[in-house]
Amino acid sequence: MWLVWVALLVGLLLLALTLYRRYGRRLTERQIIASQQVVNAGMTVALQELANDLLLFAMERPTSTLVANIWGHEVMAFEFELPYRERQEVVVVRQALNNALRDYAQDENLVSASETDMALVVTDVWYDNRKPMLHVDVAHIVNEETAAYLRDLRKLNQPV
Template sequence: MMMMMIAIIGLCLLIFAIVFAVFRIRRNKALTIMQNASLEITNQAFKETIAMICVPEFDGKNAKETHKAEMISDIWGKGVMAFEYSLDAPKVKTNELDAIRNKLAEALNEYAERNKLKGLNGLPCFVASDIWTFAGVLHIDISHVINQATVDYLHDITKSEKD
């Protein structure tokens, strides 16, 4: 009788583990599909809008990406639709970063309006969530605000900038 009880418990645990694994695989696959779609949309928006940005030491028309956009969800958690773009910009000064960020935010909002793209809960569709320069490379994080994880990420970023 005891062996039968242990076998039933073991079988139940095995079934639970299989169901959990299948659920997790399907969830991760759906998340990957969503991230790839978001990356494609954000890439298109970024490529079109960065060309419009011009400040004394940076002309977006001449900006060359040093590598493909990287998802930053590995750092901030699953589901965050935020991507880092790196551009060769050896002459950009720190005091120009706010101007670049503001002009890019405006251009991204106009792009979203033209293409009828909406952000979650009335928020802007795209947010230039971070910008910095290091070793002659301009780094820009663009968030595609389509889910709660990204909204939470933006809230955390805003909160950390105020601290």
Template sequence: MIISIIVAIVVAVLVYLLVHRMISKRAISIITNDAQKITDAAMNDVLPILIERDYIETPDSQFASETVANMWGAGVMAFEYQFTVGPNKINFDEVRWQLNSQLNTYADQNDIQSYEDVDRIFIVTDLWTYLDQLHIDVAYVVNESTAEYVKDLAKLS
């Protein structure tokens, strides 16, 4: 009788934990998708700057971002973009400055909210080329996890 009660309690706890985990993962997925759409719209708005300077070629189709690796933890709103490199040599400092400036102008114009009034809502966290592709990582600082991610990356560089 006691064993049956213990087994029932263990099963109930396991079911609760499983359901809780599924609900949490679904909520994080919804928030991440919303943040990704906002960041994609901002990047789409500032992309002409890179095209005008021949740093990248005009994308053949609508570009898509990928979530930066989850090794940084759940809830980090950082996305990677890839574009074919254009004919001009890329000045990474200039590209980073231009993107940070224009992305945050876009955020101001569109009243995009940030986490605890951070200085910049969008931050280019990494920028590199590999196999004729320009890779750009952009963080949308909308929560504590992303703010900590940006701080950690700043410590590494």
């Protein structure tokens, strides 16, 4: 009889764990989508202001992909691929985009989960040598996991 109770208890625990993981995954997916929409909107505004200065081709609505799956769940960092006309120094591009994203975050009252970083931060900028694309990674510092991701990048001597 006790074997039946143990099997029933194990079954209930597995069911509870499955439901918990499904709910958690859906919540994370919703957070990622919401964060991605914020980042896309910020980059849209920034690129409308800066496309000519940075020698980029105009894009009506830039889209991004999640880049931080390897760093763990709930890291809100996204990559944009932007066609360019002529290369600029990556330091210039990074600074201009960070300034525009800072202004956007202030205008939209976006709050950062980090005491030292603004809500939207360009974490990486690089040019693709195979095709004329500028890659820009942007983090939305909306939770501690993303703030920790930035700290990890700094430890790896990545300019953030």
